[in-house]
Amino acid sequence: xxxxxxxxxxxxxxxxxxxxxxxxxxxxxxxxxxxxxxxxxxxxxxxxxxxxxxxxxxxxxxxxxxxxxxxxxxxxxxxxxxxxxxxxxxxxxxxxxxxxxxxxxxxxxxxxxxxxxxxxxxxxxxxxxx
Amino acid sequence: xxxxxxxxxxxxxxxxxxxxxxxxxxxxxxxxxxxxxxxxxxxxxxxxxxxxxxxxxxxxxxxxxxxxxxxxxxxxxxxxxxxxxxxxxxxxxxxxxxxxxxxxxxxxxxxxxxxxxxxxxxxxxxxxxxxxxxxxxxxxxxxxxxxxxxxxxxxxxxxxxxxxxxxxxxxxxxxxxxxxxxxxxxxxxxxxxxxxxxxxxxxxxxxxxxxxxxxxxxxxxxxxxxxxxxxxxxxxxxxx
Numbered sequence: 001x002x003x004x005x006x007x008x009x010x011x012x013x014x015x016x017x018x019x020x021x022x023x024x025x026x027x028x029x030x031x032x033x034x035x036x037x038x039x040x041x042x043x044x045x046x047x048x049x050x051x052x053x054x055x056x057x058x059x060x061x062x063x064x065x066x067x068x069x070x071x072x073x074x075x076x077x078x079x080x081x082x083x084x085x086x087x088x089x090x091x092x093x094x095x096x097x098x099x100x101x102x103x104x105x106x107x108x109x110x111x112x113x114x115x116x117x118x119x120x121x122x123x124x125x126x127x128x129x130x
Numbered sequence: 131x132x133x134x135x136x137x138x139x140x141x142x143x144x145x146x147x148x149x150x151x152x153x154x155x156x157x158x159x160x161x162x163x164x165x166x167x168x169x170x171x172x173x174x175x176x177x178x179x180x181x182x183x184x185x186x187x188x189x190x191x192x193x194x195x196x197x198x199x200x201x202x203x204x205x206x207x208x209x210x211x212x213x214x215x216x217x218x219x220x221x222x223x224x225x226x227x228x229x230x231x232x233x234x235x236x237x238x239x240x241x242x243x244x245x246x247x248x249x250x251x252x253x254x255x256x257x258x259x260x261x262x263x264x265x266x267x268x269x270x271x272x273x274x275x276x277x278x279x280x281x282x283x284x285x286x287x288x289x290x291x292x293x294x295x296x297x298x299x300x301x302x303x304x305x306x307x308x309x310x311x312x313x314x315x316x317x318x319x320x321x322x323x324x325x326x327x328x329x330x331x332x333x334x335x336x337x338x339x340x341x342x343x344x345x346x347x348x349x350x351x352x353x354x355x356x357x358x359x360x361x362x363x364x365x366x367x368x369x370x
Contacts, residue, residue: 033345035306048307048345050338076342111247112338113307 028088030076032068036094043097047114049090051076054109059116061100066116067093139200140232142324145222147206148351149281151303152344153239156313156333158205161320164328167196167203173225177217181208193218195225201324202231207347209354215284222285226294233261234289234296235323237316238282239303250302250312252319257286258295265297268322273300280355297323306352308344310337 022031033048047068049057056071070090077086096118104119146158161167172191183190196203204225210218226234245251253273254265265272278286282298289296299319303312314330321328333340 030342031345033307033348046304046307048304048341050341076339078343111311112341113247113304 023085023087024091025085028086029091030072030087030089031092032070032090034068034092034094036096038097041120043118043120045094045096045116045118047090047092047116048112049109049114050112052090052112057109057114059107059114061102061105063099065093065095066100066118067091068114141200141202141230143202143204143222143226143231143234144320145204145234145236145285147218147281148209148347149355150239150241150305151301151307151309151312152348152351153301153303153309153313153316154237155205155207155344155347156308156310156340157237157301157316157320158203160313160317160330160333161328162196162203162205164332165198165201165326167198167201169194170197171195173204173218173221175217175221178208178214183207201326202229209347209351210281210284211354211357212280212284215281216288218281219285219288223288223292223294226292231294234294235320236282236285236289236296236298237313237320238298238300239305239309239312239316240276240300241305242302245302247304247311250309250315252302252315253300255286255298255300256295257290257297261295261297264323268319270299270319273298306348308341308348310340 023029024031035046037044037046045066049068049070051072051074052070053073056073058069060067060069068090072088072090075086075088077084079085099121101119101121105116107114107116109115144158144161146154146156148155172195173193174191178193181192183192190207192208193204193206196205204222206218208214222234225231240253242251252270254270255273256262256265264270286296286298299316301312301316303309310333314333317328317330317333
């Protein structure tokens with residue numbers, strides 16, 4: 001237990017170490033959490049990017065994927081398996097369920113969370129109701 | 131001569147486990163630290179997956195019990211699927227009976243439509259009418275309409291059938307990302323209810339780092355919550 005009077009606060013939550021396999025220790029890249037949610041006419045893709053300034057985020061996309069890269073505003077250090085590791089970047093590519101409409105895709109960065117709204121591309125064919 | 135008997139304060143149990151935004155885990159863990167609570171035991175059950183964590187060479191059980199004065203705390207680092215949540219809740223009830231717990235407060239998180247991430251609100255749900263007054267006195271909005279799934283629902287189901295009144299505090303949060311900011315409102319509300327002083331400066335300073343640090347527990351929690359059988363259509367698609 002951390003002594004409140006002498007040491008800085010630390011949340012003591014134990015968890016397994018599987019995240020070590022998704023972070024790139026050698027290139028100092030963290031894999032951010034992300035989630036993709038489906039709404040009526042669009043998809044909402046979110047990335048959790050704490051310790052990041054808006055100007056340091058780069059979003060690129062091709063037909064069916066979106067990549068996000070961001071430089072951390074300060075180095076993030078963590079001890080993994082007894083070894084102190086340092087990270088400077090977030091990076092991740094997410095494969096999308098449909099093609100990206102590059103004219104109408106938009107992004108917002110609020111409170112360290114990047115929200116990318118991707119309209120669903122619909123090739124419309126009329127169906128006659130009998 | 132008049133002899134007055136000192137009335138001892140009622141025993142209160144606080145519970146936190148990994149759920150939406152890890153709000154319960156952040157809140158309870160912070161309180162344990164801030165109040166300097168001492169670990170007095172652990173909860174074990176044959177149906178719980180055999181798991182131990184090692185931290186600085188010390189073996190940590192995943193479900194631990196802490197105490198200070200009349201405040202008891204149970205914290206789990208294991209996310210629960212609904213079955214394990216029942217096991218967890220039943221074990222807690224047994225513990226409450228043995229330790230004369232008179233009130234339970236669970237802290238969790240929930241997503242709301244149009245919630246402001248910079249100014250999260252808190253909602254309360256009570257299993258027994260006797261706790262309605264806490265909501266009123268502390269100006270906590272009542273959770274009026276909505277659905278509760280998974281571990282929260284399983285635990286509330288067990289407690290509402292017991293004689294021990296339970297208050298569930300739900301802080302607005304992002305359900306799939308660690309949300310220490312949402313836990314600040316939960317910490318402040320709990321401090322108000324318990325009439326104790328808790329400084330939140332430390333957690334405010336570390337919020338961004340906590341979000342990175344606990345990505346893995348958040349991911350494990352989502353995976354566990356997605357194992358719920360009857361909600362496949364509502365389950366979000368999560369990439370990691």
